[in-house]
Structure formats: structure tokens, C-alpha cells
Amino acid sequence: MVENWAWLGSSLASLMILLPMLKMYFPHHLQFYFAWYSRKLLAFFDPYLHFTIPEFVGERMKRSEAFCAVEAYLSASCSQRARNFRAEIGKDSDRLLLSMGDNEELTDDFQGARLWWSSRSHPVEPSRSPWYQTQQVERRYYHLSFHKRHRELVIDSYLSHVLREGRAVTVSNRQRKLFTNIESSHWDFGFKRSPWSHVPFEHPSTFDTLAMPPAKKSDIIDDLIAFCNGKDYYAKIGKAWKRGYLLYGPPGTGKSTMIAAMANFLDYDIYDLELTAVKSNTELRKLFIETTGKSIIVIEDIDCSLDLTGDRKVKKKKSADDKETEDKKNAQPPLPPGMEDREKNKVTLSGLLNFIDGLWSACGGERILVFTTNHVEKLDPALIRRGRMDKHIEMPYCCFEAFKVLAKNYADVEEHDIFGQIKELLEEVKITPADVAESLMQKSEDKGVVERLENLVRVLKSAKEETEKGVANGSCSGEEEGEIVEDN
Ligand SMILES: Nc1ncnc2c1ncn2[C@@H]1O[C@H](COP(=O)(O)OP(=O)(O)OP(=O)(O)O)[C@@H](O)[C@H]1O
Numbered sequence: 024m025v026e027n028w029a030w031l032g033s034s035l036a037s038l039m040i041l042l043p044m045l046k047m048y049f050p051h052h053l054q055f056y057f058a059w060y061s062r063k064l065l066a067f068f069d070p071y072l073h074f075t076i077p078e079f080v081g082e083r084m085k086r087s088e089a090f091c092a093v094e095a096y097l098s099a100s101c102s103q104r105a106r107n108f109r110a111e112i113g114k115d116s117d118r119l120l121l122s123m124g125d126n127e128e129l130t131d132d133f134q135g136a137r138l139w140w141s142s143r144s145h146p147v148e149p150s151r152s153p154w155y156q157t158q159q160v161e162r163r164y165y166h167l168s169f170h171k172r173h174r175e176l177v178i179d180s181y182l183s184h185v186l187r188e189g190r191a192v193t194v195s196n197r198q199r200k201l202f203t204n205i206e207s208s209h210w211d212f213g214f215k216r217s218p219w220s221h222v223p224f225e226h227p228s229t230f231d232t233l234a235m236p237p238a239k240k241s242d243i244i245d246d247l248i249a250f251c252n253g254k255d256y257y258a259k260i261g262k263a264w265k266r267g268y269l270l271y272g273p274p275g276t277g278k279s280t281m282i283a284a285m286a287n288f289l290d291y292d293i294y295d296l297e298l299t300a301v302k303s304n305t306e307l308r309k310l311f312i313e314t315t316g317k318s319i320i321v322i323e324d325i326d327c328s329l330d331l332t333g334d335r336k337v338k339k340k341k342s343a344d345d346k347e348t349e350d351k352k353n354a355q356p357p358l359p360p361g362m363e364d365r366e367k368n369k370v371t372l373s374g375l376l377n378f379i380d381g382l383w384s385a386c387g388g389e390r391i392l393v394f395t396t397n398h399v400e401k402l403d404p405a406l407i408r409r410g411r412m413d414k415h416i417e418m419p420y421c422c423f424e425a426f427k428v429l430a431k432n433y434a435d436v437e438e439h440d441i442f443g444q445i446k447e448l449l450e451e452v453k454i455t456p457a458d459v460a461e462s463l464m465q466k467s468e469d470k471g472v473v474e475r476l477e478n479l480v481r482v483l484k485s486a487k488e489e490t491e492k493g494v495a496n497g498s499c500s501g502e503e504e505g506e507i508v509e510d511n
């Protein structure tokens with residue numbers, strides 16, 4: 024019975040939509056009366072309310088965000104219950120996205136209310152405007168019916184539930200991207216080109232394959248989970264929903280690998296910001312505004328990116344040296360025009376600090392900032408203080424626990440007699456996970472597990488000899504406790 028009412032209601036609603044197309048056949052005054060009376064009739068008999076969500080909206084016929092969210096929301100139940108599908112290849116994706124086919128109907132239950140969704144389409148009237156001609160022959164829309172006693176529930180809760188869930192499905196279906204900034208001379212906002220270019224993000228690193236002490240790893244995972252579930256908490260404490268991580272340690276200890284693992288864990292995009300290609304603080308802000316939520320913004324090797332370290336000191340010293348500098352400048356010939364711009368336009372420490380936690384940093388929400396460095400001691404304390412870089416993570420040399428992860432990944436071995444010897448050597452020798460991984464890597468078919476473990480023992484022994492030789496000669500190998508090895 025209920026279904027019959029819903030059917031009657033939705034049929035009359037469809038008639039309303041089709042009415043404009045009947046204008047060719049009905050005189051204008053009749054069209055008006057017909058529509059008016061049928062609406063009255065519908066309201067009198069039909070206890071059901073109806074929503075229509077068209078695919079394209081606005082003068083420019085943009086695809087409606089609400090339509091996309093509903094489509095994604097219904098795609099989950101559609102793959103299980105529908106008999107008639109539409110399948111499309113998602114943008115930048117190699118997956119088929121399923122949606123309801125024409126005239127397909129689905130029911131949905133929400134907090135005790137039953138709702139009916141259907142997918143419809145109607146032919147497109149040819150445009151009279153010579154400027155706007157569309158290629159489409161039909162226009163799709165979703166139709167929702169429910170009993171009027173659920174009006175408040177649907178308007179207050181159900182529709183936001185559909186939007187939220189639909190957006191979440193869209194995020195998980197999307198092909199994640201790795202962005203990099205384009206030189207500003209190639210930016211073209213007139214044609215709505217972004218200052219970022221991108222490729223699909225396909226790095227396979229995960230926290231399972233990341234070699235580091237387990238306690239440290241689970242601490243980072245817990246921190247990430249708390250961040251991505253913390254929308255309400257951040258709002259409550261009045262803090263922008265973002266978190267900064269500083270990853271520091273010698274080359275080859277897995278800083279970049281960790282960033283990829285973080286992105287895969289959280290299902291985020293990555294914006295890899297090449298700071299040396301950014302000419303000014305204004306450009307930096309523009310780049311930031313063009314990033315989206317659910318992303319990690321990375322600045323690798325922050326100590327090498329720009330001369331950010333001395334900026335504040337320079338400012339302080341400046342007043343004392345002002346006169347002297349001014350005199351020197353006056354004595355020198357003027358810089359050529361291009362060079363003058365370069366001198367003026369560069370990213371400064373205060374520009375970068377603004378980028379991290381100024382007013383603009385709150386736009387978009389749900390963003391993680393990661394800085395990496397081999398030389399943490401060179402960074403200005405203002406740049407990495409808690410609140411800007413909230414969590415400092417040292418990426419250490421390879422310990423036995425980390426080795427076990429690498430042995431499992433690279434050689435498929437979890438326990439072996441040689442492990443004892445390796446454990447002792449790792450306690451005496453500083454070696455990066457990258458070097459251990461290289462020794463364990465299978466380079467030819469005939470190299471078995473034992474050969475690869477023995478190869479690692481050889482590498483560790485020769486590293487130990489090197490260190491001992493260095494100590495005997497009284498020369499420092501540059502690898503004292505806590506010291507960071509120079510990247511040659
Ligand atoms: N902790 C680790 N866990 C798993 N693999 C690692 C780890 N550290 C290094 N590797 C391996 O070594 C290679 C180099 O690591 P990665 O590029 O992450 O080092 P990095 O710390 O970013 O070095 P750099 O400071 O030179 O940028 C990676 O491709 C990865 O295979």
C-alpha cells in the first residue's frame with residue numbers, strides 16, 4: 024500500500040518535471056492550470072514528500088555536488104541490491120564505479136524511517152542560445168520519497184547523513200594523488216589551472232613494511248588516529264585541525280618512506296612542496312590555499328630548502344648593521360632588474376611560520392605538515408617549536424627489531440640461527456635501514472636466504488672494522504652518539 028502511494032506520488036512528481044517538455048503540445052494557459060491542479064491533487068492525496076536532486080545545476084550547468092554525494096552514497100547498496108547499473112571509470116582511477124541505472128529503485132532505512140530512492144532521466148531540450156550548446160541528450164536526477172511524518176528527521180538528519188557518507192565513499196574511491204608545485208611563471212589562474220601538478224600516488228610503503236622499533240611505530244600510529252578522529256576535539260579547544268611532524272635522522276633511515284606510509288594509512292593525498300621554486304611569501308600562501316583537506320604537505324630537507332635559519336638573527340642584527348649596509352649598498356652599482364626582484368621576492372622564515380600556523384593555515388582543515396631534515400640542530404627553534412611541529416620523530420639507525428621487519432619483508436624469514444650474530448653486530452655498528460635492506464635484497468634467483476643473511480653479516484663486520492680503525496687512528500668517523508652523518 025505504502026509503495027503504491029509512493030509510486031503515485033513519484034509519478035506525479037515526474038510529471039511536474041516532464042511538464043516543461045510538453046509545452047510544444049499544450050497552449051500556455053492550459054499548462055499553467057494543469058500544473059497547478061495536479062500539484063493540489065498531489066498534496067491532497069499523497070502523504071509522501073518528494074525531493075529531486077538534479078545532476079547539473081546553475082547557469083553553467085556544473086555537476087551538482089549533492090548529486091555526486093547521493094550517487095556515491097547509493098553505490099554501496101546499489102552494488103548489492105540493484106539489477107540495473109551504470110558503470111563508469113572514475114577520474115584518474117582504474118576502478119569501475121557503479122551507480123543506479125535508469126528507473127532503478129532502492130529503499131533505505133534510517134532511524135526507523137523508510138525512504139525510497141530512484142534514478143530517473145529526462146531528455147534535454149535543445150538550447151536556443153547560439154552560445155551554449157550541450158552535447159547531452161538526457162539529464163539525470165535522483166528522486167527521494169518519504170512519509171511526511173519523517174519530514175524533520177529527513178531534513179535535519181538524514182540528508183546530512185547521506186552527504187557525509189557519500190563524501191566518505193567518494194574519498195575512499197578516489198585515486199590518491201602526489202602533487203608538486205609548478206614554477207609561478209607557468210601558473211595560469213585565468214583558465215583555472217592549479218599551481219600544483221599531480222601524478223597518481225602509488226607508493227606501496229605501509230606501517231607494516233616500515234622498519235623501526237615497534238613501540239615507536241605504534242606511538243606514531245596512535246597519534247595519527249587521534250588526529251584524524253579529532254575534528255570535534257580540535258574545534259572544542261579552538262585549534263586549527265592540522266598537525267606538524269618533524270622527521271629527522273641520517274640519510275637512508277626512512278623519512279620519505281614514513282611519509283608514504285602515513286599517507287597510505289590515512290588515505291590522504293601528498294603535496295610535495297619544493298620550496299626553492301617558490302619566489303615569495305605571497306606565492307607560498309597561494310599554494311597553500313590551493314591544497315585540499317585530507318592531505319599531507321611535505322617539505323623535504325627543510326635545512327637545505329632555503330636560508331631560513333638565520334633570518335630572525337639577521338633581523339635583530341639588522342638594526343645595528345643598518346647604517347653600514349646602507350653605505351655599502353650605495354657604494355655598489357645597482358643590480359640588474361631580474362636580480363633585484365629575486366633579492367626582494369623570497370620566502371622568509373616569518374612567511375613560512377605564517378604558512379604553518381597563521382590565519383590561513385586553518386583553511387580546508389584536516390591537514391598534516393611534515394618537514395624532514397638530516398640536520399635538526401641547524402633549524403631555527405621558532406620553526407620547530409611544539410604547536411608548529413607538534414611531534415618530533417627521530418628516525419634512528421637500524422636496531423634488531425627494525426632488522427626483523429626488513430628480514431621478513433625482503434627475505435621472508437622471521438627466525439634464523441644467524442639472527443643472534445646479527446643482533447650482536449647491530450648493537451655495535453651504526454647502519455641505516457637502507458643499507459640493511461640493500462644487503463637483504465634478492466638480486467638473483469640463486470641467492471637464498473642464508474647467503475643474503477651472511478652477506479649482511481659481512482657488511483656489518485666490515486663496518487665494525489672501519490669504526491674500530493677510525494677509533495684507533497684517533498680520527499672521528501663523524502658517527503658519534505646522537506651525531507648526524509653528513510650526506511656526501
Ligand atoms: N625504516 C625503514 N623501513 C623500511 N625501509 C626503509 C627504511 N629506511 C630506509 N628504507 C629503505 O631505504 C630506502 C631509502 O629510504 P628513504 O628514502 O625513506 O630515506 P630518507 O631517510 O628519506 O633519506 P634522505 O634523508 O636521504 O632523504 C627506501 O627506498 C626504503 O626501501
Ligand SMILES: [Mg+2]
Nearest residue numbers: 278279280323
Ligand atoms: Mg628522503
